[in-house]
Amino acid sequence: MVELGSTSITIVWVIAGLAVAALVAALLLRRQVLAAGEGTASMQEIAKAVQEGASAYLNRQFRTLALFAVVVCALLFLLPGDSGVKVGRSVFFLVGAGFSATIGFVGMWLATRANLRVAAAASHPGGRAEGARIAFRTGGVVGMSVVGLGLLGAASVLLIFGADAPAVLEGFGFGAALLAMFMRVGGGIFTKAADVGADLVGKVEQGIPEDDPRNAATIADNVGDNVGDCAGMAADLFESYAVTLVAALILGKAAFGEQGLVFPLIVTAMGALVAGLGVLITRVRGEESGLTAINRGFYISAVVGVLLSAVAAFVYLPSSYSEFTGGTADLSGLDSDPRVVATLAVAIGVVLAGIILWVTGYFTGTTSKPTLHVAATTRTGAATVVLSGIGVGLESAVYTAGIIAAAICGVFLIAGGNVALSLFLVALAGCGLLTTVGVIVAMDTFGPVSDNAQGIAEMSGDVTPEGAQILTDLDAVGNTTKAVTKGIAIATAVLAATALFGSYFDAVQSKLAQIGDVSIDPLTEAMMSSNIISPVTLVGVILGGATVFLFSGLAIDAVTRAAGAIVFEVRRQFRENPGIMTYEVRPEYGKVVDICTRDSLRELATPGLLAAFAPIAVGFGLGIGPLAGFLAGAIGTGVLMAVFLANSGGAWDNAKKIVEDGHHGGKNSPAHAAAVIGDTVGDPFKDTAGPAINPLIKVMNLVAVLIAPAIVVISVGDDANTVARISIATVAALIAFGAVIASRLRAAKVDREGALEHAIEEQEAAAAH
Template identity: 90%
Template sequence: MLELGSTSITIVTVIAAVGLASLVVAAVLRRQVLAAGEGTASMQEIARAVQEGASAYLRRQFRTLALFAVVVFGLLFLLPGDSGVKIGRSLFFLVGAGFSASIGFLGMWLATRANVRVAAAASGPGGRAEGARIAFRTGGVVGMSVVGLGLLGAAGVVLIYRGDAPAVLEGFGFGAALLAMFMRVGGGIFTKAADVGADLVGKVEQGIPEDDPRNAATIADNVGDNVGDCAGMAADLFESYAVTLVAALILGKAAFGEHGLVFPLIVTAIGAFVALLGVVTTRVRGSESGLTAINRGFYVSALVGVLLAAVAAFVYLPSTYTGFQGATAGLETHGGDPRVVASAAVAIGVVLAGIILWVTGYFTGTTSKPTLHVARTTLTGAATVVLSGIGVGFESAVYTAGIIAAAICGVFLIAGGSVPLALFLVALAGCGLLTTVGVIVAMDTFGPVSDNAQGIAEMSGDVSPEGAQILTDLDAVGNTTKAVTKGIAIATAVLAATALFGSYADAVTTALSKVGTDLGGDIAAAMTSYEIISPVTLVGVILGGATVFLFSGLAIDAVTRAAGAIVFEVRRQFREHPGIMTGEVRPEYGKVVDICTRDSLRELATPGLLAASAPIAVGFGLGVGPLAGFLAGAIGSGVLMAVFLANSGGAWDNAKKIVEDGKYGGKNSEAHAAAVIGDTVGDPFKDTAGPAINPLIKVMNLVALLIAPAVVSVSVGDDANHVLRLSIAVVAALVAFGAVIVSRLRAARVDAEGALEREPVETFAGSPRP
């Protein structure tokens, strides 16, 4: 086992202290947010309803996921390995899952208290600047918490397990990724079911504003913003942070020993200072756009992060590859300076984040040509809106994927063609990108907080016209920042998955070395081959891409069913209680929240079981070579699908904002109705299926990494047990397909019940038809 020197132990201890300090800073920022005024009694009443609904949903979700976590905790003990490592991996699986859940809950808890404060600040003396400050610092609390818990968890594992830390960190990353995926899917179904239902009945059928208190789905819509965008995205970015660190430490330790194990921690610790700098320096000056201030804060903090990482590289790393402890054979003759190479890799990661920020903003911003084009198509109906948004999504996916591919190629070039070094540098680039994670989380949380603030203002009616316009502007900025952070999260997912791919290869190589050269025949040799020309490996590639499509379809279909239930319920309330439209009867908000909660939790299991079971079925059924192809197919299709879904949805959302601001007839026009249809199509794209692909590909990579030694042991060599191998594969396939079939049967039952028990209501001129 690799032993760390006293210097490295001291550095890791300091990094753990930096993690604790980050949590202290988060507590200070939290106090500043909560010190702001809460507005009128009406605002506070609405905010309390949102708080109660969000808290109730997350409590029920965590109870559901606790059982799943306990089952996985037990299954991890069945994997081969040293008993101490197995215990640590299982325990830190729970730690990672707990940290991910805690970050999600914190994001939700604070956002549901900051929204009313932003709404109140918009009409106050600070206006735009104060509202933006509160919203961004709310995200700053979550961002500093992500950095703090990530550093604390990773540094703690290294201090306890030293050389065995990478194996234990597999469990930590897996727990974080698994919980994040569930929170992304569940929260996404909740928020988009409420949003779609509210828009279709409220805006299109009844002709009332988005957050009109007469719409029974408004509270659920605001609750959903918090359980989906705040809790889900916060957990997603935390698991990106954790999984990227895991991949970097595994590859670093395998190839470069002590230095490779410690340096990624140093780079991510720099992110704590970068995050604080970004939060403190992001201030709206005068009448400038909130997006301008946020972009300035991001770029300044990113530049500082690159410079600090370069300083750390030159201080900590040796000047030649021979200085690395346990360096991979052949690197000693490499002509480059490791300090320069590592600094360049970190810089590539940060530059990648900046470029994706710009590209995503271009394709989804309210002043950019693509979004303006989508807005113009509202003049010709909903069909052209949908088509133009799909076109924007497809085009943006190509550019974003190309940029990520160029970054990976750049890393490969500076590695001088050494694959082990290139994989480690890809992981370092991911760590470099994540030096900005605190600012990225702050940018993302800004969106739902400002969205909720606008909703509270409209429902209460207690905000001045100037304040309402400020909140509208902040909401539009928030739509762009949410789209931008989704793009950056996708880039992080690809870098982390690529690095984990390298970790998987290392795990397979280690397992095969124990088997020897006799693999047991040509079929066994084919099962371990990574050659893409091999038909069975190509089958793995196809299955990996197909899994991403199936996962996306299941998520979108779940939103469709849940949204349908909301549409029927809101229609029922308007039909049975005519006094709702005149303001004489209060809508039954709680029933809509209950439907969203029930349906989102009911749909939670199918995507999760698919993500966990598919790699097991492919690995044990076809072998480690096809499983590598499976991962490659999932990464390739996943990045394209995630960007397509996120950016098309963002373009539709902001096109609707453009129309609502008065273009092409403004609110309640035919163009507005078309824009709303486009936005409702985009809602599950950008806030459910698209973001959930990020943790999906990392969960599948981590499952593959965990099972690789077991797959090798039962597939090849003298100890091969094909009956056991195929039995495991069949059971895993039955679990995956069984979950899908159950989902299909449930959908058919829900459709039948809806057709028999509910009658649609026709409308004209914005009012129910008698």
């Protein structure tokens, strides 16, 4: 039994204090952001509409998810385990979900106020530097909040539950991941439905600018940037933080005992210091690109994070594996210095973040060859734009996956081939990567704040031409930072999922050890084996990959349906109110916001039920081995699919920016129309389906970790019950596929309504002739 000594308890208390300090720093940065000027009355009116729409959406979303969270909390009590652990796991499930929701709301609330201030700063002397500073410090508030709440939650569990903390943290991570997935999917559907609808009707059909106030979807588009990119991404990175800590503590307890429980917390605590440093040193110098300043701040912070972690390793960890207390893994035969090994693992995680940042920037940046190639294909039409973007995405996925795989191989090598130690070091590499999470969140929030600032400026018309160009430049930088942070989030998700994969194996072995030697039939023995050669395990691999494809398809299809409804509504307003085009009639912005809210919340259930119940169906139906294959298939397919979707969308988006900057014919040219089509195809790729895969694979891994003991108990030993096992699997499969069928029925209904709407449009057009 692992018990925390007085030194370790003192360290955890210090970490809890550091978490509180990070939250205080977030409040101070928030005050700095809100102290900036708010611009003209027209700007404030537009910003207020965005604020109201974003708050209304998140409030309705949280009310919808609250009931779901309570039901899941109750279900967690049914899992086997000590009563104290079960209560703690269920309570901290709600805490994790609440923290995730809080992070999302904080990100949205401040971003909808910072966008106004960035727009106002652009027309003043030094507008480029000041606008970038406000946007980045807005992200700094969210980043420090992520670090503070993540550390506070994990440290609290460790102080309250001691050696049982990993089991309780499973609930904390599950709550954070589940809510983040819902926020990612719901916010992604909202933002991309509005964006696609606004672009297709406004730019392509009416030939008006992106953020023209005559377009009824513009307010919804700006709202979507905040509920999707700010709230969704902030919650996503918070759950990555929480889930990586969960895996690190489970595997650390097995490998290093007491020190393994505490050291991952120390590493992530260094991230609080790194985040504060990164926010303070990121400043635009003169007329330099905002991206240059952001990259400089990131890389300096990353190096400092490695150095601090190295100091912590050499101060806290012993110099020999034999000196660790309470670990269950066999580390005999390893003669390396664990302090050096731990430092190298952290360094691998940080280096991985830096390389992913560069690779993603290369494939999506406005000055890079791949994006310039996509922009050049706009000269030959929309089809070639779509094809070139898909090609860029597919190619980039291979390189990114290869880099992540190389990092995992590097960890395996420094572990001397010891699997238990390797898995812990993978989790430690994830913690190392997350030392930069505060800066990563700041980079991501920079994007939607700059995008909204440009929209407010264009809709109000109160910004000078120089200020408008500054905001255009900041928006282009924001597109790249959003793409880059998606790439880093994907890498984080893969490391966390790989570590959780190890946690799943640990949970299975622990339960089997409790049951002891039992006689089982050959079929059950095959179900318990994780041998990849086994056909039934291979079936699990195939089903895991298929689930990622199905989830992605459902998310993209949901955006398609919602965007179609927006297109019809915006067309209707233009058709029925000709005065909109002459500025005599104000568009009905609220109707579009309502449609986006309704459709996005309606589509939340299907992907959530699929993620939660697919592992249950496979685990209870096919066994422990096939469930391991299922997780492996989901991780492998998930990383490729997520990178492909994110980078294709990023390349299309910035290719459109290149054309709008005057290349290949500029705005309102055939090349521009083709670029807009590519961008609208990429919108649900990069901002809905792609990012949602990150929490998806972690939710499925956490579900597997939670149910693994129950599967073992019901499959082998005195409590084995084949009828109950098959019944649970059948119910889970019916729920998952029932949700998918319901989604398809909704799609058919929308198609019928769309056909009717189109017929009305044709009749009215004929009457007008």
